[in-house]
Structure formats: structure tokens, C-alpha cells
Amino acid sequence: MVAQLYDAHHGWLSSWLRKRLGNNADAADLAQDAFAGILLASRRQSLPNLREPRAYLTTIAKRLVVDFYRRHALERAYLEALALVPAEHAPSEEQRLIILQSLQEIDALLDALPAKVRQAFLLSQLDGLTYAQIAAEMSIGVRSVKRYMAEAFRHCILAAP
Template sequence: MTALPSAIHLEVEALYRAHHGWLHGWLRRKLGCAHYASDLAHDTFARLLDREEPIEAREPRAFLTTVAQRVLYNHWRREEVERAYLEALAQVPEALAPSPEEQTVLLETLCEIDKRLDGLPVIVKRAFLLAQLDGATHAEIAATLDISLATTKRYLVKAAAQCFFAL
């Protein structure tokens, strides 16, 4: 027995049929690559399928542009994190380098941490990363960032709360 499509699925299907070609073209112009445009157009509609409330967009293209811009921003952020990770990995001796599987897991973890820390001030993120990735003590972080020990602790609590308790 097949399940009936939900209202959101029907709404996304209608948006897809009417605007997928336009959205793909818009993304292709932004990215300069038809393959990435296809992937991100797919991700845009997949994000819409995850919604629980109806879309009811009065201006469907403006709505799709907003959602696609968020997907595009996440794509660029991931590329930035991946580039930084690969640069750091290039500094590791080959004998100590993680396996390709471990590299994939590490990159996914870094991207998830980056996403969860989004919106925090740079100095708060930096304090958290110094503690978590470099193993720096509170005193070392305070000295590195030229802040008080109390501020260091406050920043770490703020970042940890956002990172660990994000839904």
C-alpha cells in the first residue's frame, strides 16, 4: 500500500515543475557550473521537503531564490572549511595522515561544528577552536586572544552551549 503524498509534497512538486528550470539557470549563472547548479537546485527542493509548515509562497521565484541563496551560502562555507582542512592536512607527514575514510569523517565533523558555531563572534569561535582542536588551556587561550580568564571561560561556555545543544 502506498502512502498518499502530503500537502507539502504536493506543494513542492508544483514548485519544482513550474520553477526548477529557472532555478537551475539562476544557480548556473551564480556558480558557473551546470553540475553544481543541479546539485544545489536538488538541495533547495530537498530542503523544502523537510519543512513541516506549508510554503504558500505568493512570489515563488523570490521564495526559491531566498532558499537557494542559503543553500549556496552553505555550499561556499563548506568549500572554505574543506580548503582550510586540506591545507592543514598538507602539513601533516604522510605517515601520520588519516586514512581517506577518517579524512571524510573529520571533514564532515568540521563542517558540522562550523554550522553550529555560525552566528557567534569570531573571537568566541576562535577561543572554542583553540580549546577543542588545539587543546589549549584557558590560560593559554586568554593569553593568545589577549582577554581575561573570566572572559575566556564565558566564551567557551557560550560556544559549547551553541555547539552541543543546537537542535
């Protein structure tokens, strides 16, 4: 089933991605990622009967494009911050790659949280606000903040290797 989908629509998907990315190499990579994801999913459960395979592929591709741009924005922000670091304190290329991969994993982890849970978690962990301050900032009760924080911590613990 996946092989037939690939044979029939890989060229079309690559072209669709190329129009959005303006780059053949990135389009080819994302097209492969789309089909690799479909193949992995098909091993866990059978693929649904696709009456509109291009719509299915477009949905997958749109998510991949969003992730692609998010990764690049994160990388640009990291490199801009790194440019401000004196050369003698700059991390090695290997350390840079590890840091960038870690930032991407953290970004994906936070993105998977519901918006209010993510907001409460970031206000606590990045801004150092107390639960009462978070409640006031978000116009919710402290009890809701506690629930959001428990959910965020549970999500982080379950994501840990």
C-alpha cells in the same frame, strides 16, 4: 504545492544557480537541495502562500551557495594542511572523509552562534585565554564572557547526538 513549485521553477532555479556557480553538476545538486529542504519544511508546517516564488527560491538558493562555498573553502584549507603532513602520518581516505565531515559540522555549529558568543568561545577554546583576558580583548565585562560561554556550551551540548 511543492510539486507545483518544482515543476514551475526548477529549471529557472537551476539556471540561476548555474550562472553563479559556473558548473551544471553543482547547480543541479543545489537546486535539488533547495527543493528537498522545502519538501521537508512543508511536512513540518504548511508553506506560506507564495506571491513571489522566485524571490523565495532565490533566498533559499543564496544560503545554499554560501554554504557550498564555505564547505569548499574548509575542504581546501584542510587539504592544504594535510599536504604538510608526512605521508606515513597521513590519515586514510575514510579517516579524511570523517574528519572533513566533522569539520563541516563544527563550522555549522559555530556559525549558528551569535558573533560575540562565537568570538568569546574561540578565544577560550582555541587561544586558551582566561575569561579576564577575553573580557579585555573584547572590551566587555567578565560577567558577559561567562554569559557568552554558558550560551556557547549550551549550544554545543544541545547539538550533540
